[in-house]
Amino acid sequence: MHELSIAMSIVEIAEENVKQSNVTTVSEIELEVGELSGVVFEALEFAMEEAVRDTVLKDAIRKIIRIPGVAKCNECGFEFGTEDIYTPCPKCASFDSEVIKGKELRVKSLIAE
Amino acid sequence: MCGTCGCSDENSVTIRKPGEENSTHQHEHDHGDGLVHSHSHDHSDEHGHGQPHNHTHEDNHVHSHDHSDGLSHSHDHSHALEIKIEQDILHKNDKLAERNRGYFEAKNILSMNMVSSPGSGKTSLLEKTIKDNNGALDFFIIEGDQQTMNDAERIKAAGAPVVQINTGQGCHLDADMVNRAVKALKVNDNSVLFIENVGNLVCPAMFDLGESKRVVVISVTEGEDKPIKYPAMFSTSDICIINKIDLLPYLDFDVEKLRNYALQVNHHLEFIELSVKTGEGIEKWYEWLKNTSTKNQSKS
Numbered sequence: 001m002h003e004l005s006i007a008m009s010i011v012e013i014a015e016e017n018v019k020q021s022n023v024t025t026v027s028e029i030e031l032e033v034g035e036l037s038g039v040v041f042e043a044l045e046f047a048m049e050e051a052v053r054d055t056v057l058k059d060a061i062r063k064i065i066r067i068p069g070v071a072k073c074n075e076c077g078f079e080f081g082t083e084d085i086y087t088p089c090p091k092c093a094s095f096d097s098e099v100i101k102g103k104e105l106r107v108k109s110l111i112a113e
Numbered sequence: 114m115c116g117t118c119g120c121s122d123e124n125s126v127t128i129r130k131p132g133e134e135n136s137t138h139q140h141e142h143d144h145g146d147g148l149v150h151s152h153s154h155d156h157s158d159e160h161g162h163g164q165p166h167n168h169t170h171e172d173n174h175v176h177s178h179d180h181s182d183g184l185s186h187s188h189d190h191s192h193a194l195e196i197k198i199e200q201d202i203l204h205k206n207d208k209l210a211e212r213n214r215g216y217f218e219a220k221n222i223l224s225m226n227m228v229s230s231p232g233s234g235k236t237s238l239l240e241k242t243i244k245d246n247n248g249a250l251d252f253f254i255i256e257g258d259q260q261t262m263n264d265a266e267r268i269k270a271a272g273a274p275v276v277q278i279n280t281g282q283g284c285h286l287d288a289d290m291v292n293r294a295v296k297a298l299k300v301n302d303n304s305v306l307f308i309e310n311v312g313n314l315v316c317p318a319m320f321d322l323g324e325s326k327r328v329v330v331i332s333v334t335e336g337e338d339k340p341i342k343y344p345a346m347f348s349t350s351d352i353c354i355i356n357k358i359d360l361l362p363y364l365d366f367d368v369e370k371l372r373n374y375a376l377q378v379n380h381h382l383e384f385i386e387l388s389v390k391t392g393e394g395i396e397k398w399y400e401w402l403k404n405t406s407t408k409n410q411s412k413s
Contacts, residue, residue, distance in 0.1 A: 002284055002285055002315070002316035002319055002320070005283075005285075005287070006202055006203070009202045009203065009205060009206075010202055012205070013198065013200055013202065013204075017196050017198055018196075021194065021196050023194055023196075027193065031202075038315075038318060038319050038345050084341075084344060085344045085345075085348055085378060086341055086344055086374075086377040086378045088377075095376065095377045095380060096380050105201060105202045105203060106199060106200060106201050106202060107198045107199075107200050107202060108197075108198060108199060109195055109196060109197050109198055109199075110195070110196040110198060111193055111194070111195050111196075112193070112194050112195075112196055113193050113194065
C-alpha cells in the first residue's frame, strides 16, 4: 500500500502550492499516472479518498490522466506499446528495451480559488 | 495519519539502537499543516441584467462586456486560477535520497539497499557476512521492519553497529527514515552500510534511499517466476543473490529459469548463488563486496 504515501505526497504538493499562490480552495487537481509507474489505480483512488480529508483537496475533483506504457528497443530502435517491462520487442524479439513512457507520477496542475 | 504509511500515531516510525526499547519514539513525518481553508462558493450571477450567460474564468482578470440591452458594466469575479505544477510526486523522496547519496559519497560510504520477500534470508546473510568479515571491512547496518527489535539484536550479536527502524504499518523504508537512521548510527568514513529494507517485493522498489547498490535476495524456496511477477524490484536492482541453494536437491526449483526471467526484466543484473547456511558460494559474495567497496573508494 505505498499508494497511501503517494496520496499523502500529492496532498502535500497541493498544500504547498496553494499556500504560495494565495488561494484557499482547490476545485480540481490533475494528475499524470503512468501505467508502468508501479501504482495500482484503484488503490490510489482509495488512498486519495482518505488522504484528502480535512485538506485543501477535500472538495477537489481528481482528474487522473493515465499514460500507457511505451518501450523502445535498444537493439533495433523500434517503439512499441507495452503493459509490462519484460515484453520482448515485437520486431526483433530482444528483451533489451527501455521504458520511455508510462512511468510518470506527476501532479500536473490545480484549479484553485 | 502518518504520511509514509497511513498509520496512526501509536504505530509511528521509530528509530532505535538495541537497548533503547523503552525510549520515547519519534514521529517526524510532515502532516497536513492544519491550513485553514474556506469552502467553495458558487458563482451565480448576481449582477442585474437579464441576459443569462455562462463564462468561466480560469485566470485572474477583470473584464467588461456589453450586453444586448445596451448596458455596459464590468465585474470582478472571484477567480479560478490554474496553477501549473508539473512536479513528480516522489520528488521530495528523490531529493532527500540525493542528499543521502551526496553524504555517502562525501564520506566514501558504500551503501546497499537490501530488498526481498520476507524470509529469503537477508538478515542471516548479513549476520554471516559480519561474522566472516574479520574486520576487513567496516560494516554498519540499518534494519527495517514493521515491528520488533529482533533483527537489530541479531546484528548486534553478530558484531556490527546497528539501528532499527520500525515503520509501524509502513510497507517500505524511505529516504527520510534512512537520513535520520544514518545520523543516529554515526556511520564511519570509508565504511560499508547495509540498509535492510522491509521484507516486501513491491513497495520498496519505488523509493530511492540514496543507496549506491540495490541488492535483491531471492531464495530457492520461492517461485522462479518472482522476477516477472514483481518486475519493478528486479528491474531496479544491481545484483541478485540466490540464497538457500543447499535446498536445491529437495526442490523442483530451476535456477536457470529464474535467471532467464530476471534477465528479461533487467539485462544488466548480476547473480550470485549461495547458501548462507552451508557457506557454499558465499566467497563470491565476499569477493563482489570487496571489489565493489574498492571501486567505491577509488572513485573519490
